[in-house]
Amino acid sequence: MPPKLSPVEALDLWQRVSVASVRQDAPDLSARQLALLLTVYLTPPPHTVRGLAELLTISKPAVTRAVDRLSELGMVKRKVDDKDRRSVLIQRTVKGSVFLREFGDTIVAASGNTE
Amino acid sequence: MPPKLSPVEALDLWQRVSVASVRQDAPDLSARQLALLLTVYLTPPPHTVRGLAELLTISKPAVTRAVDRLSELGMVKRKVDDKDRRSVLIQRTVKGSVFLREFGDTIVAASGNTE
């Protein structure tokens, strides 16, 4: 069971993490790109362009572009589905795992220094 | 004292909130815009263009543009500083308060439905 946050604590946490993310020279991802990246890493595969477009309620080209960008950064990779070669599976990478681990640490750190 | 999050819980929370934010048709703010908005509302005034640029480590024109955008949306407003008319104070608005309250609720909701 997760700890329960109050609205004020929640916004405070978001502020500190947002500022930390903007400040550090990590690749500056859009909200969509981050949501897509987190989804690929934290929800069970397979992840297709169509499926992600539906989940996020954005257009397929928007997903294609987000995957383009995240691929350039080495955060995810494309893999053609052998069972249906029209489909493209979006998969995790080592670099993406490292990035998200650091991001998780940033959040934890921000949740600790409230006082 | 805030509740302590584990890295996994933290990323999980971020994923759910990010997806919820992208899905709902709330104005889709960039990371910088959101960080600026949260800072204006959650840290003590006054907030100037220069001060925000230094805090976020971004250029002054970038702050001007973010304030332009947030002003269009009615989330913040500009007020010339009477004590130094070169300075512009970035202030809160009712609409921005409502938006952040809802955003806080979104986070709290996401932190509750892990199971």
Next chain:
DNA sequence: GTAAATAGATACGATACTGAAACAAACTTC
């Protein structure tokens, strides 16, 4: 086989953002 359906990528014009540099206005120094 040929036609229809599906998945993803690409083309297109429009909008928004980027940092660096130039700018206007207000304040300070002398």
Next chain:
DNA sequence: GAAGTTTGTTTCAGTATCGTATCTATTTAC
């Protein structure tokens, strides 16, 4: 007063993203 400094905005060319529509490739239906 004039010169210099500071604050925020504007301009500029370059890049990224947007949604709609179109396109290619693959699979399915017949």
